[in-house]
Amino acid sequence: MDHAARPGQAPERLGFFTDAVFAIAMTLLVIEIPRPEGKEFDTTDGNSKSQAAAHLWHFLIHEAGSFYSYLLAFLVLWIIWRQHHTMLDRR
Template sequence: MDPFHNELKKEFQLERMILFSDAVFAIAITLLVIEIKVPELAEEHFTEKELLKSLGHLMPKIVGFLISFFLIGNYWMVHHRLFGYVVNYNKRLLWINLLFLLSIVLMPFSTGIFGEYSTPQGLYLKTPLIIYVLNICFIGFMLYRLWSYISNPVNQLAEHLPHPALVRVAKIRALLVPAIFLLSIPVSFIEPPFLSRYVFLLVFPIMRIIQKRADKKLKFQPQS
């Protein structure tokens, strides 16, 4: 088989892996909304007040859906950017990527449990939060493994990678998001328990600080 044919075959197989990954993300992000059911009112309760009350009961599920929607969307964008550098693949990369996709496809399940028990009474249950946070940790760890494996020059999988400082930031982000979510577990033991949900909001300012520090470091980096 000539080198040109080998190169075309490699590109085709790599494209298949990326398309499969995109399909998994699309399915997972779509399945999130299935947990949000349209409220059904009894005929004698067909009033605006009852409808708004029923919609209010859906708010915990809607909040859980929105958190997971933007998380999966963010992970898809990172995955898309990372695989934009990939020009080769091997069996180990296939397995690491497959495990990463497994962590993504579990999100509708963990989000469903998290949203179902985010009611005032359910907030006192720790298991739904733990399941959700562990899912985020699984995603973060596998994303870290993807960055580490692909960016390692020994593996010869990528070309034109960003500056090493930016690769380090990407790795830190992959682990820091799960770390912040993990912090919500001990906070859930503090009264009132809904405080644990606000810990998630720390992700955004911390990510911004890390990015600013990386940009500042790159600014003073001598041009090669």
């Protein structure tokens, strides 16, 4: 038996809406990742490229927890998003 969806309530619309919600959530995760700031990352104030790269490497090591948290949260959201689409495609 084929049931037609009422106008505005098609499963595709729900899929589009949740795509937007997940995209916004995944984007907001990036806001929490700190940026390297300061003159030690700049090569114009007497720092060589190798010194700036070394400072950047130390910054990345120091913030590894933030990057790991972002990756883990992004992966969880991506899995939920894929499972949601799998569920919608089974209709």
